[in-house]
Amino acid sequence: MTEKLVNQYTPEIVSAPGETLAEILDDRGMTQAELAERMGRPKKTINEIIGGRAELTPETALQLERVLGVPASFWGNLERHYRDFVARQQENEQLAKYAEWPPLFPVREMINLGWMAHASNKIDQVRALLAFFGVSSTEQWDSRYKSELAAFRLAKSVAPNVYSLTAWLREGERCAHRIDCAPFDQARFRKALLEARALTAERDANKSIADLTRLLAPCGVAVVLIPELTGSRACGATRWLGPQKAMIQLSLRYKSNDQLWFSFFHEAAHVVLHGKKDVFVEIAGGRSGSAEREAEADRWAADRLIARLDLQRLIERRPLSREAITSFAKEVGIAPGIVVGRLQHDQEIPYSHFNDLKVRYRWVHEGD
Numbered sequence: 001m002t003e004k005l006v007n008q009y010t011p012e013i014v015s016a017p018g019e020t021l022a023e024i025l026d027d028r029g030m031t032q033a034e035l036a037e038r039m040g041r042p043k044k045t046i047n048e049i050i051g052g053r054a055e056l057t058p059e060t061a062l063q064l065e066r067v068l069g070v071p072a073s074f075w076g077n078l079e080r081h082y083r084d085f086v087a088r089q090q091e092n093e094q095l096a097k098y099a100e101w102p103p104l105f106p107v108r109e110m111i112n113l114g115w116m117a118h119a120s121n122k123i124d125q126v127r128a129l130l131a132f133f134g135v136s137s138t139e140q141w142d143s144r145y146k147s148e149l150a151a152f153r154l155a156k157s158v159a160p161n162v163y164s165l166t167a168w169l170r171e172g173e174r175c176a177h178r179i180d181c182a183p184f185d186q187a188r189f190r191k192a193l194l195e196a197r198a199l200t201a202e203r204d205a206n207k208s209i210a211d212l213t214r215l216l217a218p219c220g221v222a223v224v225l226i227p228e229l230t231g232s233r234a235c236g237a238t239r240w241l242g243p244q245k246a247m248i249q250l251s252l253r254y255k256s257n258d259q260l261w262f263s264f265f266h267e268a269a270h271v272v273l274h275g276k277k278d279v280f281v282e283i284a285g286g287r288s289g290s291a292e293r294e295a296e297a298d299r300w301a302a303d304r305l306i307a308r309l310d311l312q313r314l315i316e317r318r319p320l321s322r323e324a325i326t327s328f329a330k331e332v333g334i335a336p337g338i339v340v341g342r343l344q345h346d347q348e349i350p351y352s353h354f355n356d357l358k359v360r361y362r363w364v365h366e367g368d
Contacts, residue, residue, distance in 0.1 A: 014085035016052035017078040024068060039063045055079060095126045098138050102126055104163045106229045113227060115171050133170055160283050161231030168232045172249035176222035176241060179213060183244040184220030192219050193268055193304060200261050200335040205252060205361040221246045221271060227363050228253055233283040236263040238270040246271045253284060257359040258341025265301035273300060305334060306342050320349055
C-alpha cells in the first residue's frame with residue numbers, strides 16, 4: 001500500500017534566534033548591556049543567547065516581547081525552528097556513518113512497491129529505512145529484527161538474504177496492524193477455516209485473499225499477501241502481534257493456487273496448534289520451526305484441505321484421469337489444482353501431470 005506523501009520544505013540553513021536579536025538591537029542602537037538591564041538579566045545570558053550558546057526560553061521570549069515589542073510567539077518559533085535544524089544537522093552527521101547500510105536492502109524494489117518513499121541520497125535512504133522499520137537507529141534494527149531472524153535458526157544451505165526477509169516480514173507486520181480484528185476466538189477461527197476451503201475456487205489471488213481477510217478478521221486473525229523481495233525466499237510466516245491478534249503472512253513464491261492454499265493452511269495450523277510466543281517463517285527449502293511441529297502443521301493443513309479418507313477414495317478410482325480429478329474436486333468442494341498438487345506431493349501422479357488444472361498467479365506490477 002502506497003502511503004500519501006506530503007510536501008515539506010526543509011531549509012538548508014536556519015539562523016539562530018540570537019542573530020535576529022542582534023540585528024534588532026543594532027537597528028535600535030541598543031547595546032546588550034542595556035537590554036540586559038531592561039530585562040533584569042545578566043549580560044552574560046544575553047551574550048550567550050546572541051552567540052547561540054544558550055536557548056531562548058519561553059520566559060525570555062515574554063521578556064523580549066515587553067522590552068522590544070516583538071511578540072513572544074515570534075521568538076518561540078525562531079527558537080523551535082533553529083533547535084529542530086540543529087537536531088537534524090546532528091542526526092545527518094550520525095546517519096552519514098551508516099551510508100553503507102541502505103545498499104544491503106532491496107531499496108529500489110521497496111520504493112517501487114510503495115513500501116517507502118524515494119530518497120535522493122544515502123542519508124535520506126537511511127532515514128527512510130529507519131522509519132519503515134519503526135526504529136530510531138541501526139543498532140535498534142539489529143536488536144529488534146536481525147537478532148529475531150537469527151533466532152529462527154534457518155539452515156545455512158537455505159539461508160535467505162536477512163535484509164530482504166526482514167523487510168518482507170516488516171511490511172506484513174505494517175499491513176496487519178491496519179486490519180481491524182476482533183479478539184482472537186479459537187472456536188470461531190476453526191469454524192471459519194471450513195468456510196475458507198470454498199475460497200480456493202476463486203482464480204484471482206488478490207480477491208480470494210481479500211475475502212479470506214474479511215472472513216478471518218472477526219476471529220482475531222489478520223491475513224496479508226505480501227510480494228516476496230529478491231533474496232527473501234519468503235513463502236509464509238505466522239506470528240502474534242499481541243495476545244489477541246494473530247497474523248498469517250503469505251507470498252506468491254510458487255505462483256500456483258495449490259502452493260498458496262497449502263501455505264495458508266500450514267500457517268493456520270501454527271495458530272491453532274502452537275504457542276503465541278513463537279514466530280514461524282517458511283522460506284523456499286527451509287522452515288524456522290522444529291521439524292516435529294512443522295510436520296504436524298503439514299499434516300494438519302493437508303487433512304483440512306482434503307481429508308485422508310476422501311483422498312483414498314479418489315486414489316482407488318485408478319486410473320486417475322482429468323475427469324476423475326475434476327469430479328472429485330467438485331464433490332469435496334475444493335479447487336482441482338489443489339487436488340493435483342496433493343496427488344503429486346503424495347507421488348500418486350508424476351509432477352508433470354495435469355498441471356493445467358492449477359491456477360497460476362502473478363503480481364500486477366510484474367507487467368505483461
